[in-house]
Amino acid sequence: MTMILFEGQDVEEVHEVVSTHFAPHRLRVIEDRELNGRFVTSHVGPVSVFTLGYGATVEVRPGELPDIYNIHVPLTGYGTLWVDGRQVATANSMVGPGQRLDMRWSADSDTLILRIVREAIDDALAKRLGETPATPIHFDADMHEATAGSWLAAARIFGESAAEGLFTQSPLAAAHFEQLLLQGLLDSQPHTLTDQLTESGNIDLPAVLRRAMAFCEERAGDPVSIADIAIAAHTGVRSLQRLFKTRLQMTPLEYLQRVRLDRAHQDLRTARGTVAEVAMRWGFTHLGRFSALYRKAYGQTPSETVRRSTHGEQAGSPGGQLVHRGSVGAMGDHESGVPQDSGVL
Secondary structure (H helix, E strand, C coil): CCEEEEEECCHHHHHHHHHHHCCCCEEEECCCCCCCEEEEEEECCCEEEEEEECCCCEEEEEEECCCEEEEEEEEECCEEEEECCEECCCCCEEECCCCEEEEEECCCCEEEEEEEEHHHHHHHHHHHHCCCCCCCCCECCECCHHHHHHHHHHHHHHHHHHHCCHHHHCHHHHHHHHHHHHHHHHHHCCECCHHHHHHCCCCCCCHHHHHHHHHHHHCCCCCCCHHHHHHHHCCCHHHHHHHHHHHHCCCHHHHHHHHHHHHHHHHHHCCCCCHHHHHHHCCCCCHHHHHHHHHHHHCCCHHHHHHHHHHHHHCCCCCCEEEECCCCCCCCCHHHCCCCCCCCC
16 A cells, blocks of 8 residues: 655655655755655565655765665656766666665656665575675666566566555565565676576576577677577577577567667667667667657657756756755765765755
């Protein structure tokens, strides 16, 4: 069931409520308009579900996160995030304990946030490795649809199920779903112990499949047929199709299409050409089909991504309302594009 944690225009109040559930942070309203925020939760546990929107363009700067992992899945609008000074290249992102986070969200943004406590990740790892890691693992900040798409789809279903009250009726269902997400995250999102998990035999990804996926990543910008992928993977076409269907629940060409969509999305976010140029660069010759696939994957049209990218860059201009609580230290690297302070703390 959904619980409203904040709804209104009070900048100080939303800052305090969000800090309570995540971490102390700096909040700056960038534009000359009234904040109209909404912060709700539908499930609190080892994997908690929140939805947050500010109703104004804002900069949010927690600094280093405590013992939690946050996964950001934009539902509407646009966000630009930096993790340890590097701009995240994908729409969906992940950050964990000890990593420095800076965010800028558009006024129309509404974001699904999954908060995972470190203990839950450590316990999931212990089940696989036989021991709890001494330090928190770090995941890649970029969450690519090509590799994490199935997990992200499951995360959205988790959020919908929580909002509809399933987990209130069945806490056991919530616990099982949380374990599915935790173990699936370890398998689908690269992290600092991925190689160790692979060596332990718990991630049994056949060499044929790894070769096929690597070929798709390397040759995404070239004309590629399923026969080309099969040859690169050292197997037959039918065997390759069965393997992809069994392990990834998609065909080889669908996987290639996801890789290309992800590359196109990155180019559009960084304004590397017009929509038509980007589509053609990544093998999408039918613009209408490209737009439909893109909207399905990212919840917005290619043109909207370009506009929001431009808007996001303009949103970083100096000025605005600043709220600051707690001492998180100096943040930001001007050369890397991380927003800098332009007011008195």
